Amino acid sequence: MGEFLEFRDVAKAFGPIQAVDGVSLEIKKGEFFSLLGPSGCGKTTMLRLAAGFETPDRGRVFLDGADITGLPPNRRRVNTIFQSYALFPHLSVWDNIAFGLEVAKRPKAEIRREVEAMLRLIQMEDQAGKKPGQLSGGQKQRVAVARALVNKPQVLLLDEPLAALDLKLRQRMLIELDMIHDEVGITFLYVTHDQGEAMSLSDRIAVMDQGRIEQIGTPAEIYEAPRTSFVAAFIGDTNFLESEVADGLDGEYCRLRISGFPDVVAYNDKGIRPGHPVFLSVRPEKIRISRDRPLPDTRINVAPAKVEDVIYLGPTTKYWVRAGGQRVLVLRQHFRFFLDEKPIRWKDDVWIWWHGDDGFMLEGFRKGDEKLVASPPQKVGEE
Amino acid sequence: MRRSRLPFAVLAFVLVFFYLPILILVVNSFNASRFGSGWQGFSLRWYVRLFQEAEIWQAARNTLVIAVSVTLVSLVLGTTAALALHRFAKTRLQRLHYTFIYTPLVVPEILMGISLLMAFVSAGVPLGLTTIFLAHVTFCVSYVALVVLGRLQDFDDAVVEAAQDLGADWWTTARRVLLPMLAPGLAAGALLAFTLSVDDFVITFFVAGPGATTLPIRIYSMIKHGATPLINALSTLLLTLTFLTVGASQRLSKNKLFGGGS
Numbered sequence: 001m002g003e004f005l006e007f008r009d010v011a012k013a014f015g016p017i018q019a020v021d022g023v024s025l026e027i028k029k030g031e032f033f034s035l036l037g038p039s040g041c042g043k044t045t046m047l048r049l050a051a052g053f054e055t056p057d058r059g060r061v062f063l064d065g066a067d068i069t070g071l072p073p074n075r076r077r078v079n080t081i082f083q084s085y086a087l088f089p090h091l092s093v094w095d096n097i098a099f100g101l102e103v104a105k106r107p108k109a110e111i112r113r114e115v116e117a118m119l120r121l122i123q124m125e126d127q128a129g130k131k132p133g134q135l136s137g138g139q140k141q142r143v144a145v146a147r148a149l150v151n152k153p154q155v156l157l158l159d160e161p162l163a164a165l166d167l168k169l170r171q172r173m174l175i176e177l178d179m180i181h182d183e184v185g186i187t188f189l190y191v192t193h194d195q196g197e198a199m200s201l202s203d204r205i206a207v208m209d210q211g212r213i214e215q216i217g218t219p220a221e222i223y224e225a226p227r228t229s230f231v232a233a234f235i236g237d238t239n240f241l242e243s244e245v246a247d248g249l250d251g252e253y254c255r256l257r258i259s260g261f262p263d264v265v266a267y268n269d270k271g272i273r274p275g276h277p278v279f280l281s282v283r284p285e286k287i288r289i290s291r292d293r294p295l296p297d298t299r300i301n302v303a304p305a306k307v308e309d310v311i312y313l314g315p316t317t318k319y320w321v322r323a324g325g326q327r328v329l330v331l332r333q334h335f336r337f338f339l340d341e342k343p344i345r346w347k348d349d350v351w352i353w354w355h356g357d358d359g360f361m362l363e364g365f366r367k368g369d370e371k372l373v374a375s376p377p378q379k380v381g382e383e
Numbered sequence: 384m385r386r387s388r389l390p391f392a393v394l395a396f397v398l399v400f401f402y403l404p405i406l407i408l409v410v411n412s413f414n415a416s417r418f419g420s421g422w423q424g425f426s427l428r429w430y431v432r433l434f435q436e437a438e439i440w441q442a443a444r445n446t447l448v449i450a451v452s453v454t455l456v457s458l459v460l461g462t463t464a465a466l467a468l469h470r471f472a473k474t475r476l477q478r479l480h481y482t483f484i485y486t487p488l489v490v491p492e493i494l495m496g497i498s499l500l501m502a503f504v505s506a507g508v509p510l511g512l513t514t515i516f517l518a519h520v521t522f523c524v525s526y527v528a529l530v531v532l533g534r535l536q537d538f539d540d541a542v543v544e545a546a547q548d549l550g551a552d553w554w555t556t557a558r559r560v561l562l563p564m565l566a567p568g569l570a571a572g573a574l575l576a577f578t579l580s581v582d583d584f585v586i587t588f589f590v591a592g593p594g595a596t597t598l599p600i601r602i603y604s605m606i607k608h609g610a611t612p613l614i615n616a617l618s619t620l621l622l623t624l625t626f627l628t629v630g631a632s633q634r635l636s637k638n639k640l641f642g643g644g645s
Contacts, residue, residue, distance in 0.1 A: 073547040086541035090563045100549035
């Protein structure tokens, strides 16, 4: 199945602000696709371009092979779930859901059948007569989903649909949305700034920043193989090591020189030449930590370090360690917990190590991206 | 500590000052006396006389015709103005527009009256019901626009987008979403316009032509002929009508039309 919803070199500016800056994107039929990025990155504008609330300054939008760039919202077979839900306050739940079908002048019997089916899907058969003002946040959300889905859109657009809900409800609606997507098989375009939502729901994610797409891929690809410093830092935690390619090793590995740190082996899948500066991103959970020095191995990077901070989180513990001139975050999961095991404490001398495959050389590094990574708490007291 | 009597005294004074004259007028309208000097027993004779005065009824009919047409026209114009102001609030043109809408509320009525009169005369429009109608529309539009604009302030614009998103064209959106949601504001604006048109005197006085009199103008000319008891009765009727309309308008603008919550 080819692309279903396609953006071709789309750009949109609001006054001096370039909200979307030449984005091309192809979303497949039936896919759960997320646009992920910080506020102001252009993701909502992309959604509004798909819905027809905005027209692009440049570029075209295609739906199922047809150019829909100039079509008004009411003539596109896409439906939107708004962040504020935007339910009609003067209409009952039933009339809200029936709205689209009534506007389309469908037969009464069909409307009744479809609305009842939707009420069953969102498990609100007994609330059909209520006004939106009498519903809870989660119920409003479900009515908004039903009101959109009842029209059998080709694409369902979701604009931060869970942002207004509290954490518990958000987790439940997350599962419900996932189930609904499996059930109806409609293409979902989901806009969020919450990496957790995007990771758990999506087939593919496009990470956006400053009106451009930084990377498109499955959640695992985005997390495990970030292409830029922005992606590495925005999705999860990471360590950035400023380095320079020293020389190539056998095969696709190379040696990196890092100031104040032992040389590091890294997988050079991008073929960066010796002498080039490069940023290495190493996820904290890929780094091991121990009092004992690991057995030497040509593919393993080892460094002595001193623990500066320990944050116990239950299933995991975070260690901030200083290795040479670098501050490194290590995340350790507790596989076993022996009561007689002497835990690693503040100021302990330790060894940290990671496999050469677990470091990622980043093509692009923008100053300031390192600030997206949670910085360690400042320690008061002695050096 | 002894509570000061001052607030009570002020309240009493204000009430007496504001409402006693009106009360006296209402009471006197039921007074059998011809000159209102002393109570000579309850009577409805002035009301009966009132119903026989053809000129007064002509004026009442004029007032009503003008008020209804002014209400309808200013409702349409005022609402569209409010929608434009709300939709494009930040543009320079709409800030100018807002000033234009707001100005008639602060310009002295006498000035409005004189300037409208001069405009009509220099444009060669014969003074009459038409000019009264036009003059009333100019200030009623402002009131309607501001009332509806107030209603739009806590209006979720996404609702309009939602309607379009669900396949509604502009007309369907206006009819099935916008109008029902704005109905309380529209009704309040309409009642306000109606009331203002019914009892406007100053502006009407300037732009009314021979033969085209409204009730307030009629009352004024009756005073000159000293028909006080009749005026009392007429004023009482007008007062009742105005109170009813204003009361209804306030109920509507306060009332959240839709069952509880947001």
